[in-house]
Amino acid sequence: xxxxxxxxxxxxxxxxxxxxxxxxxxxxxxxxxxxxxxxxxxxxxxxxxxxxxxxxxxxxxxxxxxxxxxxxxxxxxxxxxxxxxxxxxxxxxxxxxxxxxxxxxxxxxxxxxxxxxxxxxxxxxxxxxxxxxxxxxxxxxxxxxxxxxxxxxxxxxxxxxxxxxxxxxxxxxxxxxxxxxxxxxxxxxxxxxxxxxxxxxxxxxxxxxxxxxxxxxxxxxxxxxxxxxxxxxxxxxxxxxxxxxxxxxxxxxxxxxxxxxxxxxxxxxxxxxxxxxxxxxxxxxxxxxxxxxxxxxxxxxxxxxxxxxxxxxxxxxxxxxxxxxxxxxxxxxxxxxxxxxxxxxxxxxxx
Amino acid sequence: xxxxxxxxxxxxxxxxxxxxxxxxxxxxxxxxxxxxxxxxxxxxxxxxxxxxxxxxxxxxxxxxxxxxxxxxxxxxxxxxxxxxxxxxxxxxxxxxxxxxxxxxxxxxxxxxxxxxxxxxxxxxxxxxxxxxxxxxxxxxxxxxxxxxxxxxxxxxxxxxxxxxxxxxxxxxxxxxxxxxxxxxxxxxxxxxxxxxxxxxxxxxxxxxxxxxxxxxxxxxxxxxxxxxxxxxxxxxxxxxxxxxxxxxxxxxxxxxxxxxxxxxxxxxxxxxxxxxxxxxxxxxxxxxxxxxxxxxxxxxxxxxxxxxxxxxxxxxxxxxxxxxxxxxxxxxxxxxxxxxxxxxxxxxxxx
Numbered sequence: 184x185x186x187x188x189x190x191x192x193x194x195x196x197x198x199x200x201x202x203x204x205x206x207x208x209x210x211x212x213x214x215x216x217x218x219x220x221x222x223x224x225x226x227x228x229x230x231x232x233x234x235x236x237x238x239x240x241x242x243x244x245x246x247x248x249x250x251x252x253x254x255x256x257x258x259x260x261x262x263x264x265x266x267x268x269x270x271x272x273x274x275x276x277x278x279x280x281x282x283x284x285x286x287x288x289x290x291x292x293x294x295x296x297x298x299x300x301x302x303x304x305x306x307x308x309x310x311x312x313x314x315x316x317x318x319x320x321x322x323x324x325x326x327x328x329x330x331x332x333x334x335x336x337x338x339x340x341x342x343x344x345x346x347x348x349x350x351x352x353x354x355x356x357x358x359x360x361x362x363x364x365x366x367x368x369x370x371x372x373x374x375x376x377x378x379x380x381x382x383x384x385x386x387x388x389x390x391x392x393x394x395x396x397x398x399x400x401x402x403x404x405x406x407x408x409x410x411x412x413x414x415x416x417x418x419x420x421x422x423x424x425x426x427x428x429x430x431x432x433x434x435x436x437x438x439x440x441x442x443x444x445x446x447x448x449x450x451x452x453x454x455x456x457x458x459x460x461x462x463x464x465x466x467x468x469x470x471x472x473x474x475x476x477x478x479x480x481x482x483x484x485x486x487x488x489x490x491x492x493x494x495x496x497x498x499x500x501x502x503x504x505x506x507x508x509x510x511x512x513x514x515x516x517x518x519x520x521x522x523x524x525x526x527x528x529x530x531x532x533x534x
Numbered sequence: 535x536x537x538x539x540x541x542x543x544x545x546x547x548x549x550x551x552x553x554x555x556x557x558x559x560x561x562x563x564x565x566x567x568x569x570x571x572x573x574x575x576x577x578x579x580x581x582x583x584x585x586x587x588x589x590x591x592x593x594x595x596x597x598x599x600x601x602x603x604x605x606x607x608x609x610x611x612x613x614x615x616x617x618x619x620x621x622x623x624x625x626x627x628x629x630x631x632x633x634x635x636x637x638x639x640x641x642x643x644x645x646x647x648x649x650x651x652x653x654x655x656x657x658x659x660x661x662x663x664x665x666x667x668x669x670x671x672x673x674x675x676x677x678x679x680x681x682x683x684x685x686x687x688x689x690x691x692x693x694x695x696x697x698x699x700x701x702x703x704x705x706x707x708x709x710x711x712x713x714x715x716x717x718x719x720x721x722x723x724x725x726x727x728x729x730x731x732x733x734x735x736x737x738x739x740x741x742x743x744x745x746x747x748x749x750x751x752x753x754x755x756x757x758x759x760x761x762x763x764x765x766x767x768x769x770x771x772x773x774x775x776x777x778x779x780x781x782x783x784x785x786x787x788x789x790x791x792x793x794x795x796x797x798x799x800x801x802x803x804x805x806x807x808x809x810x811x812x813x814x815x816x817x818x819x820x821x822x823x824x825x826x827x828x829x830x831x832x833x834x835x836x837x838x839x840x841x842x843x844x845x846x847x848x849x850x851x852x853x854x855x856x857x858x859x860x861x862x863x864x865x866x867x868x869x870x871x872x873x874x875x876x877x878x879x880x881x882x883x884x885x
Contacts, residue, residue: 193804195579195736196726196727196729197726198577200578200825201804201805201822201823201824201825202823202824203824204824228551290864290865291866292864301656302653303656305656306659308657316864375549377547377548377549377869377870378547378867378869381863381864381865382864382865385546453544472553472555472824473553473823473824473826473830474544474552475824475826475827475829475830476826476827512642512729512730513641513643513667513731514640516729516733518728518729518730518731
């Protein structure tokens with residue numbers, strides 16, 4: 184495998200202690216490549232970075248209207264949330280609107296990502312439930328979609344109909360996969376398929392196609408009218424409720440609280456990021472080779488936003504502080520920095 | 535920076551999802567290179583992987599005998615422990631033997647690494663203390679060394695004498711740095727110096743020199759008689775109390791519980807590992823470029839042990855299970871594997 188450029192580095196004692204290689208695609212809605220760093224044609228698993236694409240059928244089918252989902256609930260359907268109390272309660276509310284409860288979720292259970300929420304549950308002597316799973320909002324959206332499909336299939340029993348909705352051949356997941364196929368334009372039937380953390384399929388897709396899909400989400404161009412309206416509605420919902428898409432202190436929440444509808448961005452496992460920049464008509468897709476945690480893809484995404492979006496000085500300083508940040512130790516002493524690499528600051532390759 | 539070989543990879547859906555590049559040195563006590571992968575002459579911060587070298591003065595000075603430290607306590611002096619109750623209690627006992635308490639520690643406070651211990655503290659409504667810091671045993675060892683030095687300096691007040699022991703110019707840290715200089719044979723006065731998580735200095739040292747130091751720890755060859763005896767005693771202490779050097783479920787504990795004195799190994803932050811293989815007279819040093827968490831250096835270390843040590847079938851199967859392991863999702867489904875790369879399985883470059 185050829186070597187990718189260094190996209191982020193961690194400094195200590197005046198030298199680079201660790202560094203992260205990866206690839207980055209910035210593409211317009213016509214598929215024109217604005218920026219390419221590394222191999223943007225190698226298929227990669229987008230994981231949770233494409234939850235907004237997977238939520239398109241929830242809106243386009245009419246299920247979001249049928250069950251009266253709010254902005255908060257639509258944002259949670261696109262989320263990898265921290266399992267904070269409001270996140271869990273919102274997922275429960277979505278299920279209740281469809282006449283169901285936590286037992287309908289097939290995402291599995293894990294302790295919240297959010298540190299304070301772990302300790303609060305432990306202090307209360309409560310185990311976590313599937314509502315705390317970071318994907319519970321996405322799955323609650325799948326459940327709502329499935330309930331509409333069950334009605335359309337002649338009023339079948341919702342619980343029976345939904346069983347196994349995470350499987351690729353279930354009508355719910357077929358709708359979700361069809362949306363992914365339509366927006367990315369990539370032949371999913373011929374690519375590698377893995378199983379995601381929450382048990383639904385994840386399809387390997389090149390960064391070029393992922394960035395193209397997010398340019399379409401940014402503009403609506405190249406989407407069906409139903410998907411275009413759904414994308415616009417989901418972007419607006421997340422911009423109005425950015426806490427729901429991630430949570431306290433998380434990058435997606437912080438950036439979208441600051442920039443509103445000027446940016447839609449979403450982290451995924453194993454070093455993935457996707458973003459849409461509506462005013463520029465561009466989509467972004469990032470994969471850090473090592474995929475080990477989010478630190479590298481986060482500073483890279485922030486550097487891309489800093490570089491592409493025209494920003495007022497205070498917004499620029501805010502975003503810069505997320506692309507080049509101090510690393511402290513247990514005594515709160517600054518011991519180094521984490522920052523996007525020069526390839527992203529100076530001259531990324533245009534073609 | 536030239537590109538390092540791929541040392542570990544994470545697979546999902548039949549393809550490589552993420553991969554980790556890095557460098558590896560295996561060196562004998564004469565400094566002869568048994569194996570080199572990547573650039574072994576670039577200085578890297580060894581972080582906590584060299585705690586056993588930093589503990590040599592505690593034993594060689596006579597402080598360990600003066601305060602009657604047990605095997606458990608000497609193992610904790612070499613540890614990045616999980617902050618489990620026994621770890622915290624053992625650090626407190628070391629301090630008590632020197633007539634001091636937690637207030638003497640300058641490592642800072644963090645919540646335990648060990649998940650169950652976080653939740654137990656939270657459930658009890660107790661905040662963590664510096665005793666839960668993964669470095670509290672190393673620092674308790676520094677405190678014991680400092681108390682002996684204070685006595686030797688004419689019975690100076692221990693607390694006064696110890697204050698600022700984490701600073702490079704303090705007598706305690708000068709002893710620790712001298713041991714590092716002597717065992718690695720690397721000119722520390724001329725290299726980059728960073729501040730570690732626990733506030734002591736960390737010196738950038740090439741993997742070649744780190745592996746050489748661990749070959750000396752393995753054999754005693756090339757060390758002063760005092761350091762040789764101290765190294766042997768620390769290795770034996772860790773082999774008898776491997777729970778203390780890491781904790782429940784941690785790789786260092788699991789490997790040394792299984793292999794005893796045949797292996798001494800120690801993880802460090804940012805993708806570091808060092809190990810000593812006494813029966814082979816070899817030292818090992820590993821740095822994963824991205825340094826993001828321990829998953830990559832752990833499978834690489836296990837693969838090195840599997841490849842180098844003559845093992846009975848059941849031990850081989852045990853170690854292999856640590857170099858090539860299943861990745862599960864939130865529903866407990868196997869979704870991929872994490873494994874050392876072919877470079878470590880087939881033909882590492884010898885020279």
